[in-house]
Amino acid sequence: MSKQLWKPGNMLYPVPAVMVSCKRRDERPNIITVAWAGTVCSDPAMVSISVRPERYSHDIIEDSGEFVINLVTDKLTKACDWCGVRSGRDHDKFREMRLTEYTSELIGAPAIAESPVNIYCRVVKTEKLGSHDMFIGEVVGVTVDDAYMDEKGRFALEACGLITYSHGEYYALGRKLGKFGYSVKKKDGRHTGNKSKQSPDKRSVKKKNGKK
Numbered sequence: 211m212s213k214q215l216w217k218p219g220n221m222l223y224p225v226p227a228v229m230v231s232c233k234r235r236d237e238r239p240n241i242i243t244v245a246w247a248g249t250v251c252s253d254p255a256m257v258s259i260s261v262r263p264e265r266y267s268h269d270i271i272e273d274s275g276e277f278v279i280n281l282v283t284d285k286l287t288k289a290c291d292w293c294g295v296r297s298g299r300d301h302d303k304f305r306e307m308r309l310t311e312y313t314s315e316l317i318g319a320p321a322i323a324e325s326p327v328n329i330y331c332r333v334v335k336t337e338k339l340g341s342h343d344m345f346i347g348e349v350v351g352v353t354v355d356d357a358y359m360d361e362k363g364r365f366a367l368e369a370c371g372l373i374t375y376s377h378g379e380y381y382a383l384g385r386k387l388g389k390f391g392y393s394v395k396k397k398d399g400r401h402t403g404n405k406s407k408q409s410p411d412k413r414s415v416k417k418k419n420g421k422k
């Protein structure tokens with residue numbers, strides 16, 4: 211096997227590309243596209259976004275201490291890209307992309323109504339890393355689009371048409387290959403071994419419901 215050795219760089223792909231909405235009091239809201247975003251803790255639920263200090267959104271998030279992560283669907287991809295190449299210094303992104311502000315009682319920043327999942331965050335820590343400042347946000351609530359609740363009361367995330375970002379390109383998610391733990395599942399549905407039997411997200415939901 212032969213491999214090329216590259217200089218250090220970001221090659222952790224695919225990643226989510228998300229639309230982060232933010233707002234300072236008495237100012238119009240803004241949207242920044244972020245690919246350097248991730249889940250960093252289950253309990254308390256925490257996420258991170260890394261934002262360059264020169265972005266217009268950077269100081270808004272720093273000053274307000276809040277942001278909303280809006281998941282991106284195939285229908286939102288063009289707006290996601292546009293919000294990532296235009297600045298709120300020169301554009302009213304909600305208006306120009308014909309997006310709707312969805313206000314909640316959770317925080318001052320509005321979510322994007324057209325996004326099926328909105329994650330409301332309060333900044334609990336900021337790490338100055340170099341090119342980017344990483345805002346770690348505690349999740350204070352999540353709103354999901356009722357249209358994707360199925361008859362059993364399950365949220366059908368797989369039906370939302372979410373996209374991913376890989377090496378400069380956007381992709382629709384492909385076919386399902388398996389589910390958490392399927393590699394060790396026996397034919398009768400039981401797991402082998404005594405390792406974790408539920409995905410990290412399911413575990414935290416159970417705990418919140420007091421079942422664990």
Ligand SMILES: Cc1cc2nc3c(=O)[nH]c(=O)nc-3n(C[C@H](O)[C@H](O)[C@H](O)COP(=O)(O)O)c2cc1C
Pocket residue numbers: 227240241242243244245246247260261262264265266267268290291293294295296297298299342375
């Ligand atoms: C797909 C994509 C991903 C991006 N990811 C990031 C990111 O993780 N962090 C960042 O600071 N900028 C990122 N950008 C660039 C900003 O979204 C872009 O500079 C935007 O115009 C900033 O908007 P603002 O000046 O209104 O804040 C990304 C852009 C695109 C298109």
